[in-house]
Amino acid sequence: MKGIFDYFRSPPPPQTSARMAKERLQVIVARERGHRAGPDYLPALHRELLEVIRKYVRVNDESVQMTLENQGDCEILEVNITLSESERQL
Amino acid sequence: MARIVVITSGKGGVGKTTTSAAMATGLALEGHKTAVIDFDVGLRNLDLIMGCERRVVYDFVNVINGDASLRQALIKDKRTENLFILPASQTRDKDALTEEGVGQVLDELSQEFDYILCDSPAGIERGALMAAYFADEAVVVTNPEVSSVRDSDRMLGILASKTRKAEQGEGPLPSRLLLTRYAPERVDKGEMLSVEDVVEILSIEMLGVVPESQSVLNASNAGMPVILDKESDAGQAYSDAVARFLGEERPHRFLTAQKKGILGRLFKG
Numbered sequence: 001m002k003g004i005f006d007y008f009r010s011p012p013p014p015q016t017s018a019r020m021a022k023e024r025l026q027v028i029v030a031r032e033r034g035h036r037a038g039p040d041y042l043p044a045l046h047r048e049l050l051e052v053i054r055k056y057v058r059v060n061d062e063s064v065q066m067t068l069e070n071q072g073d074c075e076i077l078e079v080n081i082t083l084s085e086s087e088r089q090l
Numbered sequence: 091m092a093r094i095v096v097i098t099s100g101k102g103g104v105g106k107t108t109t110s111a112a113m114a115t116g117l118a119l120e121g122h123k124t125a126v127i128d129f130d131v132g133l134r135n136l137d138l139i140m141g142c143e144r145r146v147v148y149d150f151v152n153v154i155n156g157d158a159s160l161r162q163a164l165i166k167d168k169r170t171e172n173l174f175i176l177p178a179s180q181t182r183d184k185d186a187l188t189e190e191g192v193g194q195v196l197d198e199l200s201q202e203f204d205y206i207l208c209d210s211p212a213g214i215e216r217g218a219l220m221a222a223y224f225a226d227e228a229v230v231v232t233n234p235e236v237s238s239v240r241d242s243d244r245m246l247g248i249l250a251s252k253t254r255k256a257e258q259g260e261g262p263l264p265s266r267l268l269l270t271r272y273a274p275e276r277v278d279k280g281e282m283l284s285v286e287d288v289v290e291i292l293s294i295e296m297l298g299v300v301p302e303s304q305s306v307l308n309a310s311n312a313g314m315p316v317i318l319d320k321e322s323d324a325g326q327a328y329s330d331a332v333a334r335f336l337g338e339e340r341p342h343r344f345l346t347a348q349k350k351g352i353l354g355r356l357f358k359g
């Protein structure tokens with residue numbers, strides 16, 4: 001039953017388009033800030049790694065993820081290569 | 091010594107020129123001797139928004155090249171005391187703005203003015219970099235829309251690393267957000283990013299919010315900075331922003347939709 005007062009209240013917003021915009025922006029902005037903070041050679045290294053990997057397995061661009069972290073006085077470059085079922089064989 | 095302020099955004103058409111004209115006029119109205127420079131080489135527009143397009147004889151590039159003196163090129167505003175405009179060149183030579191040339195003009199202007207506002211072109215190419223390079227601080231103009239917010243973040247990255255201050259190790263350029271073309275009723279419906287959303291994403295201090303307003307178009311039709319339209323919401327929002335810029339504390343206005351009457355809400359559908 002809808003009471004009279006319900007007409008004065010707007011329904012709780014479901015997944016609104018503004019929410020979607022905010023979530024997408026938070027992801028892309030974080031990623032781009034990470035790239036800006038990293039050394040200049042990272043994009044080139046990423047590209048060349050992909051080329052080398054593709055000599056052996058078929059992978060898409062997102063399957064190689066690189067993160068650079070500072071731990072104490074050393075930097076750790078972590079490279080994650082995800083191989084999905086369909087991509088295993090060349 | 092003048093304070094140099096860049097009005098920038100990354101994305102085009104978000105309201106930089108509207109803001110440059112309004113803020114320069116607002117600062118001059120407060121008694122500060124102000125020059126506003128159009129850095130949009132090839133696409134001169136500030137003169138039109140300021141209503142002085144028929145008085146342009148020399149431009150920024152003429153001064154850089156030594157074809158005219160600053161005194162000859164600066165246009166004194168007819169309505170507002172203390173206000174001068176340096177129009178953009180319409181040359182198609184994108185390299186006309188050299189770092190050395192821009193630096194010299196700004197140095198010379200600095201002797202005489204309190205504030206120098208640099209109206210940046212869109213993008214992150216040479217023109218935009220030159221407008222920002224010598225700045226002491228930035229006003230980042232953003233619309234509540236995904237591509238504008240993302241481009242503003244990129245511009246903030248540039249302001250933090252590619253300006254003279256940053257290169258001299260003084261850290262990121264102090265930058266504040268001016269959110270323009272804000273439509274509270276659309277925010278309420280969940281169709282538009284809210285002020286809080288944008289501030290959270292960009293993690294930046296807020297200078298002001300300017301509502302989407304017919305008065306901006308009216309003002310540009312008439313060649314009159316919208317801040318001079320004292321009755322208008324956008325004009326008042328810009329006046330508030332200028333006051334905050336000068337250190338005054340003012341509550342933000344125009345953040346909520348006009349309340350509809352009970353009948354309006356009942357029959358909203």
Ligand SMILES: Nc1ncnc2c1ncn2[C@@H]1O[C@H](COP(=O)(O)OP(=O)(O)OP(=O)(O)O)[C@@H](O)[C@H]1O
Binds near residue numbers: 270301304306
């Ligand atoms: N608050 C506002 N309400 C309504 N319209 C606005 C508002 N602010 C700006 N506009 C309109 O948006 C358009 C672009 O404004 P403006 O020229 O100031 O943007 P810009 O960032 O300088 O553009 P460009 O990147 O091309 O230099 C103009 O038509 C202007 O009238």
Ligand SMILES: [Mg+2]
Binds near residue numbers: 108130
């Ligand atoms: Mg412009």
